[in-house]
Amino acid sequence: MASNSTLARGGAMPAVTAPAYSTRLSALFNSGLYQSTLGALVSNKTTRMVLLAAVPIVWIVMMHIGPIYQMLKISLLSNYPIQHGRAPTFTFANYAIFFSEPLYFMPLIRSFVYATSATAVTLLVVYPVAYYVAKIVQPDRRSKALLLLLVPFWAGELIRTFSIIMLLANRGALNVFLRDIGMIDRPIPLLYTPFSLGFGLVYLISLYMLLPLYSAIDKIPKHLLDAAADLGAGPFTRFRRIVLPLSRDGIVSGCSLVFLTSIGVFATPMLLGGPTTVLFPETISGFFHGASDKWPVGAAFAMIMLVSALTTAAIFMRIVGGKSTRLM
Numbered sequence: 001m002a003s004n005s006t007l008a009r010g011g012a013m014p015a016v017t018a019p020a021y022s023t024r025l026s027a028l029f030n031s032g033l034y035q036s037t038l039g040a041l042v043s044n045k046t047t048r049m050v051l052l053a054a055v056p057i058v059w060i061v062m063m064h065i066g067p068i069y070q071m072l073k074i075s076l077l078s079n080y081p082i083q084h085g086r087a088p089t090f091t092f093a094n095y096a097i098f099f100s101e102p103l104y105f106m107p108l109i110r111s112f113v114y115a116t117s118a119t120a121v122t123l124l125v126v127y128p129v130a131y132y133v134a135k136i137v138q139p140d141r142r143s144k145a146l147l148l149l150l151v152p153f154w155a156g157e158l159i160r161t162f163s164i165i166m167l168l169a170n171r172g173a174l175n176v177f178l179r180d181i182g183m184i185d186r187p188i189p190l191l192y193t194p195f196s197l198g199f200g201l202v203y204l205i206s207l208y209m210l211l212p213l214y215s216a217i218d219k220i221p222k223h224l225l226d227a228a229a230d231l232g233a234g235p236f237t238r239f240r241r242i243v244l245p246l247s248r249d250g251i252v253s254g255c256s257l258v259f260l261t262s263i264g265v266f267a268t269p270m271l272l273g274g275p276t277t278v279l280f281p282e283t284i285s286g287f288f289h290g291a292s293d294k295w296p297v298g299a300a301f302a303m304i305m306l307v308s309a310l311t312t313a314a315i316f317m318r319i320v321g322g323k324s325t326r327l328m
Contacts, residue, residue, distance in 0.1 A: 094300035216250025
């Protein structure tokens with residue numbers, strides 16, 4: 001009311017002054033040096049976008065593209081590390097070793113079989129859990145439910161792998177429990193078998209499936225399910241016609257992440273696998289842990305596995321997800 005009367009009498013509105021900041025950070029931002037240097041860059045839209053994109057671009061180049069390029073370069077050298085008086089030459093002989101020795105085919109095929117199987121089992125196990133958290137648990141309790149599921153993944157990979165060893169060993173918790181209830185008289189050899197390796201892979205990589213699935217299922221509008229139920233659709237029909245198609249992006253993203261992660265694991269096969277479960281990463285590591293002149297061969301094998309895994313994942317995403325699929 002006072003402001004209206006002031007305007008009616010023709011009085012001028014009081015000047016609005018910018019708030020005064022007393023912090024050192026604000027003093028820095030208001031300084032002439034900042035305004036003439038970084039402040040001038042930030043004030044321009046183009047330079048601001050360049051500055052924002054610089055950090056992720058540098059990260060991708062330094063931490064992803066750079067190491068892959070270096071690995072590719074080493075795989076094309078005749079010898080590495082470079083020795084004085086022995087200049088390296090570029091050659092494809094390191095790649096020819098893989099294709100000329102059938103001995104190396106089986107570890108690569110075995111890696112693909114284990115990665116594909118672990119991906120399928122993880123999807124079947126984790127999908128009901130993600131659906132339960134996203135649609136059954138009350139909204140105010142979903143954060144606590146997710147936190148409870150994520151607690152085991154706070155520990156490192158080695159700690160979780162050794163926990164599996166203590167669970168499946170001859171004197172582990174599972175064999176002790178089965179013996180106490182009278183189901184077995186002698187321990188079941190579960191450790192260092194294909195079962196222990198598969199179990200370990202599913203346990204260690206299930207997080208990469210849980211989060212994309214939960215994100216996709218949580219976005220499905222509840223009124224679609226209610227409308228389908230009102231029209232007489234049963235639970236299986238609602239799942240097949242609504243939930244499954246609308247969660248396709250989460251399925252593709254989760255399966256791709258799980259597959260690419262499981263095909264390159266190294267510590268888990270070393271600790272949980274046996275002589276019949278040697279995977280391709282273990283074969284690659286043998287070239288780097290042995291004589292140094294075998295590093296180019298190991299780098300070539302690593303590039304073969306990388307290209308094969310990425311090609312398989314790309315084909316899967318194109319077939320199952322279609323053109324619009326994206327990693328979540």
